[in-house]
């Protein structure tokens with residue numbers, strides 16, 4: 458029988474090349490075990506509500522009213538919903554062309570794009586143009602749109618930090634480009650290594666690759682590092698000198714757990730640097746409602762902002778966005794609420810700010826508990842989670858463990874994570890899924906398990922790890 462068009466063997470090779478570890482072998486094994494009745498702690502995905510985080514009240518009130526406008530005319534509505542939520546729902550509905558069931562413009566509702574621009578202006582102190590802000594179904598879709606626009610063939614290279622969030626490696630594979638790694642320095646808390654960056658570009662060019670863009674993830678996933686102003690200036694100067702576009706993935710900008718390096722946007726530093734750099738470097742910045750203290754991953758709300766892209770390019774990006782007709786409208790409303798939350802004096806302000814602060818304060822405490830927990834384990838070292846939502850400890854695997862992994866035809870860190878999962882139910886992602894230096898092994902977990910469960914989880918991990926190291930002669 459001839460191959461059918463959708464038989465595996467006849468699929469697009471780029472599709473078959475793609476790997477995405479966050480929901481890879483460990484996740485699938487964990488799902489099997491769960492079906493068999495084993496209690497699994499899914500710390501593999503930065504999915505706060507799946508780990509018990511409660512949604513913020515105000516956004517849910519507003520979107521509920523938007524989803525069910527008949528409530529707005531119910532005589533009892535003010536008994537259940539605060540007046541500012543009612544007013545905001547009416548405002549958002551007035552922006553739509555027929556409620557949440559109607560398509561919006563392919564770039565998103567202009568009124569919400571304006572709210573995003575105003576947020577950026579307040580954050581950075583520079584004007585922002587709503588026409589250069591596109592709303593997307595999560596930041597992922599924006600990243601994919603921009604990588605699709607810039608990758609022409611396999612000679613086009615995209616600089617990606619290693620360890621990296623595999624949205625980038627997977628998308629670059631999918632679109633047939635070349636990933637050009639630049640290694641973060643684990644000894645300096647995953648700091649930027651400019652020499653390695655320059656060497657990577659030179660090596661890529663020597664192979665005939667045209668380096669077109671550089672990705673920064675700030676704060677980092679899985680590594681959690683926060684870039685300093687000096688780092689950002691170095692990166693922007695580098696992009697200017699090398700004629701490279703900067704993709705700034707800033708989805709964790711609310712998730713900061715230390716005071717030394719607060720979040721600074723790439724756009725702010727670019728504009729601070731002034732001409733010629735501020736006029737020449739092309740920058741695309743990404744954000745989402747999935748992270749921060751919102752954690753509204755399932756709502757699929759995101760945006761990207763374009764800086765120094767020519768109008769004709771913006772038009773092309775708009776054309777491609779039009780193929781998908783409209784970003785989902787509820788997700789757009791969540792985004793509008795995130796960038797324009799209740800203000801002091803608003804009825805909902807006190808509740809909103811206390812809910813938000815409680816979540817962030819707890820995340821900061823959990824980041825510390827998890828880091829210290831890992832560092833109390835034999836042959837485990839872990840940098841502190843400066844930001845984002847993850848811990849990325851290095852597991853120093855003894856030779857016997859590496860030998861056993863080889864016999865099991867598993868990468869050493871996959872072997873370790875599978876043993877951890879089978880023994881404790883803790884579902885993690887092996888460091889190999891994010892990239893790491895040869896011979897050095899990690900795992901990624903989130904700092905998201907409930908705070909009251911964290912000590913028991915870390916104790917369970919420690920018991921497993923120390924027994925594992927004993928068994929394999931570590």
Ligand SMILES: Cc1ncc(COP(=O)(O)O)c(CN[C@@H]2CONC2=O)c1O
Pocket residue numbers: 479501502503504594595596597598622624674678706708744745746747754758759
């Ligand atoms: C750095 C980074 N960029 C973009 C995204 C995508 O966000 P959207 O939900 O807006 O598309 C994620 C999601 N983080 C994944 C999801 O959970 N665990 C992770 O590592 C991310 O970590």
